Amino acid sequence: MPTTQDLCVFYSSDLETLEHLFIHCNFSRGVWMKFLYWWGIQCYLLSTLDSMLPQWPEMVQGKFQRLAWRLISCSTTWGIWLLRNKIVFREGTISLFDYFSTILHRVAIWLHILDSNFTYTRNDLLRSHDGIKLWCNKKS
Numbered sequence: 001m002p003t004t005q006d007l008c009v010f011y012s013s014d015l016e017t018l019e020h021l022f023i024h025c026n027f028s029r030g031v032w033m034k035f036l037y038w039w040g041i042q043c044y045l046l047s048t049l050d051s052m053l054p055q056w057p058e059m060v061q062g063k064f065q066r067l068a069w070r071l072i073s074c075s076t077t078w079g080i081w082l083l084r085n086k087i088v089f090r091e092g093t094i095s096l097f098d099y100f101s102t103i104l105h106r107v108a109i110w111l112h113i114l115d116s117n118f119t120y121t122r123n124d125l126l127r128s129h130d131g132i133k134l135w136c137n138k139k140s
Contacts, residue, residue: 009087021084022049028080029057030096031103035072038100039129053077068111075106 010027022028023045031106032045041059044051056073057066057126079102096103105122112118 009084019048022077022080023047023052027096031076031080031099034096035076035103036102049077067114068107071107071110072103075103075110079103079106 002060006015007019008014008025010025014020014025021034024047029045035092036043036059039060046055047128053073055065057069060066060069079099083094083099101122108118108120108122108125111120
């Protein structure tokens with residue numbers, strides 16, 4: 001019988017496995033689906049990280065759009081882990097919107113570091129993914 005330490009920290013309804021935490025948990029799935037919807041991509045999530053992460057950048061066209069998608073997938077995965085630990089060790093909580101905003105903030109900073117001509121902010125990206133698409137298509 002699972003203990004509360006074995007249960008998902010977000011909803012405490014399922015065992016916390018690697019695949020559950022990063023893909024199948026309602027919170028994590030909501031984050032991934034929000035990014036797909038934000039970009040205008042309609043698809044389903046694969047069942048394992050090993051199958052999903054390599055295919056994630058292939059959903060978009062162009063070298064720099066793929067780079068942006070890699071940054072989004074890395075930031076999302078890393079952020080889920082950080083958030084999980086925040087909840088476990090400091091009993092914190094966060095909303096899906098706040099988390100989505102945090103990921104976009106990281107991605108905007110990282111893209112600007114990679115190319116100083118990328119001038120879009122988290123707030124620009126919250127309004128629309130067009131900033132990444134316009135910037136990426138200039139670079140493709």
